[in-house]
Amino acid sequence: MSLKNDIWQLEEELNDLLYRLQELRIKVDSLEVQNARLLERLNDDNIRSEGIEELTKLYEEGYHICPTYFAQQRGGEECLFCQNFLHEHA
Ligand SMILES: [Zn+2]
Numbered sequence: 389m390s391l392k393n394d395i396w397q398l399e400e401e402l403n404d405l406l407y408r409l410q411e412l413r414i415k416v417d418s419l420e421v422q423n424a425r426l427l428e429r430l431n432d433d434n435i436r437s438e439g440i441e442e443l444t445k446l447y448e449e450g451y452h453i454c455p456t457y458f459a460q461q462r463g464g465e466e467c468l469f470c471q472n473f474l475h476e477h478a
Pocket of ligand 1: 452453454457467468469470471
């Protein structure tokens, strides 16, 4: 009898452990998804802000960065298209 009771108790404990394991697995899964999303966003932001930084430098060095005159020399003149472009993407 007592052996049977022991087995039942062990079974219950095992079931409890399995249930907790499942819960943990679900938590880990959702954390992994969240983590992947965050990494994705971080990379996107880095690439975008780096690109804008490069374009700003280019503009300050005297070149157009607007689609219309891209990479042509500004000849010391301010360009509204360029400034608008920077303003929109900053
Ligand atoms: Zn321009």
